[in-house]
Amino acid sequence: MRYMLLICGQESDIASLADDPALPGRGGWADEMKRRGVFRLGEGLRPVAEATTVRVRGDEVLLTDGPFAETKDLIGGFNVIECADLDEAIEIAAKHPAASFGMIEIRPLWEQ
Amino acid sequence: MSAEVEAAVAAAFREEWGQIVATLIRVTGDWDLAEECAQDAFTVALQRWPRDGIPRRPGAWLTTTARNRATDRLRREAVGAAKLREAAMMSSPREAGDDEVAVSGVRDDLLRLMFTCCHPALAFESQVALTLRTLAGLTTAEIGRAFLVPESTMSKRLVRAKQKIIGAGIPYRVPPAHLLPERTTAVLGVLYLLFNEGYAATAGADLMRHGLCGEAIRLARTLAELMPDEPEALGLLALLLLHDARRATRVDDAGDLVTLEHQERTRWDTAEIADGVHVLETALRRGRPGPYQVQAAIAACHATATEAADTDWAQIAALYGELARMVPSAVVQLNHAVAIGMAEGPAAGLALVETLDASGALAGYHLLPATRADLLRRLDRRAEAAAAYRQALELAATDAERHYLTRRLAETTNQD
Secondary structure, eight states: OEEEEEEEEEHHHHHHHTTOTTSTTTTSHHHHHHHHTOEEEEEEOOOGGGOEEEEEETTEEEEEESOSSOOSEEEEEEEEEEOSSHHHHHHHHHHSGGGGTSEEEEEEOOOO | OOHHHHHHHHHHHHHHHHHHHHHHHHHHOOHHHHHHHHHHHHHHHHHHHHHHOOOSSHHHHHHHHHHHHHHHHHHHHOOSHHHHHHHHHHHSOTTOSOHHHHHHHHHHHHHHHHHHHTOTTSOHHHHHHHIIIIITOOOHHHHHHHTTSOHHHHHHHHHHHHHHHHHTTOOOSOOOTTTHHHHHHHHHHHHHHHHHHHHSOSSBSOOOOHHHHHHHHHHHHHHHHHOTTOHHHHHHHHHHHHHHTTGGGSBOTTSOBOOGGGSOGGGSOHHHHHHHHHHHHHHHTTSOOOHHHHHHHHHHHHHTOSSGGGOOHHHHHHHHHHHHHHSOOHHHHHHHHHHHHHHTOHHHHHHHHHHHHHHTTTTTOTHHHHHHHHHHHHTTOHHHHHHHHHHHHHHOOBHHHHHHHHHHHHHHHHTO
């Protein structure tokens, strides 16, 4: 099954993820998961201050400066993994460095 | 229909429902289909058994009937290649071989179902509801009544839980060794909660919903048989049996709570106590004590004392001390204080209760002021005792508890 791991945490913590060894090519979590063959995709997101939220209502395109929900915790990055079942996804997510200071939401992807 | 057949179907339902559903879930991967086909099999049994006689192995007969029903339905409904493949796979006999292999396969299914229902990725209330529906065979309406929620709410809860199992990819299996200890704790926790829901309602006038106690004991016994190497499963079973043995004396004819001290011990179920003690001894021989075994040992101290005055409070206090080390919990500490109050006198108990009170860990829990009140009363500090009883009364959740506290309050204030 494919799962998206949404990396959530407070802005300051998320900022530190930018130079986190979890990122691909730095010998950490992502590389380990690539070796295991479960890593499909992963990116870090730039700060929410740079986010723009778009809605279309009627003919109007409405723009808001910032994320769609103002909360203390925000999404700082994501990974897509493919593994056997939720137990394996939990084990993989628990190994992610952000799990120890923020949290990781595991979301199954729709399969066609 | 003869009473004999009716009784046989009822007994098969009690004993085989969970196994039939568990096997059907494995072969079809479809929880709703599994339940429906199990239900159908019992309906067919009600028609056929009076005519053909009760089969030698009712469980095997019912499982085969349910499987055939599932195969038929999947074939009929098969729209795509995937469904046809499933149906084809089902017709290949996976349980071929001698009876022993088949039986052990079926027992594995039951364990798989237990662990999947109690998977920690499901909300605790969903775990409980799923366990009652799929393992114990209670209807959605019955489960709703037991947990004081409308049937529609319970139905939605079950639908969501099953949807999550499939959608999120919760595996249908007994967890591998490295996950087993924590997942076993989760299963034991669900069964213990089930029992407690039946033993003492958390709200309202309905103090006893004994059906849940019986289901919890039956499932705990099954789990203990399926996991012979897990002494905590035996510990839980022993604990439930030893509590249940005192059930009849826990409230009086007026529905008022009777404390352990005042229960009519001759009405305790001695056979159930003997069973509980035997199960506990089997568990303790494994030499790996755990919280359920210690709690069962405490319950055994109470259940085997012929009179309240014979209770070995020093032993109970020591066991609560051990339990507090295993599971740091303020409620355990409160019980430890009660035992110390009995073993070493009310002043020693009160000192522990005051420390707990000051920590604020049990704020809002009626048994904290109730315990303080009892200790103060025994120290003859009546005005303080009365104030503590009043405080407990404000926090008590059930009518039976309120009646008990009101009575104690009256006794304390009338002694002048």
